[in-house]
Amino acid sequence: AQKVTQAQTEISVVEKEDVTLDCVYETRDTTYYLFWYKQPPSGELVFLIRRNSFDEQNEISGRYSWNFQKSTSSFNFTITASQVVDSAVYFCALSSLSNTGNQFYFGTGTSLTVIP
Amino acid sequence: DGGITQSPKYLFRKEGQNVTLSCEQNLNHDAMYWYRQDPGQGLRLIYYSQIVNDFQKGDIAEGYSVSREKKESFPLTVTSAQKNPTAFYLCASRTRQGWNEQFFGPGTRLTVL
DSSP states (O other): OOEEEOOOOEEEEETTOOEEEOOEEEOSOSSEEEEEEEEOTTOOOEEEEEEETTOOOOEEETTEEEEEEGGGTEEEEEESSOOGGGOEEEEEEEEETTSTTOOOEEOOOEEEEEEO | OOOEEEEOSEEEEOTTOOEEEEEEEOSOOSEEEEEEEOTTSOEEEEEEEEETTEEEEOTTOTTEEEOOSBTTBOOEEEOTTOSOOOEEEEEEEEOSSTTOOOEEOOOEEEEEO
16 A cells, blocks of 8 residues: 655744655555645646655755655655745655556655744 | 646536536546645545546545546536535546656636525
8 A cells, every 4th residue: 555644744043944744655665756735825737856765865955955765665855944935735645556547546645834 | 839728717506506617637637636625634535537438436426427438538516415515625647657747727616505
């Protein structure tokens, strides 16, 4: 079974603080992809990053960084020096080879509020 | 500009009425998806389609129907059989090849009065 868990329902931080959003996944497949999406108040999901199961290198893009650890089945997302514009709901998702139609399995999301 | 459009943005319907949500994409994607989003429950898959004239049920297909007569279009009908239709509905698409991400439309917020 495929499952994604985002245990943090809501997080509030003060602007310029760093924040880490947790994502834990379950799959029996050896080939899979993990994704992070951002959903601002407007509602549309915006793709942030894709990572395959064979690449455990950490990724950094500006203030965003991702830590993928297969040993703990985690794909955590860190925002450095948070800004008010980072306020949104963030979703982690999993897609694996065994899915028919390449279904995506989404976590329940983490709502981040950055306080100015 | 390439992308996914959903209309209308807000939709109100009376209980017992069917309503159709539009989803159009000009990204030349083969696969299209419909999700339902409720507070605190993330995204749940309703239906998906990998090619024209073919579609499969997702996790919560009861009370919904779809069609895929054109590659660009994947309309979703919320029928009167859907017991709790008030929700935010998101349409997505992606290429079938590889492991590309899904692209999402702006969503339709349906409220049943």
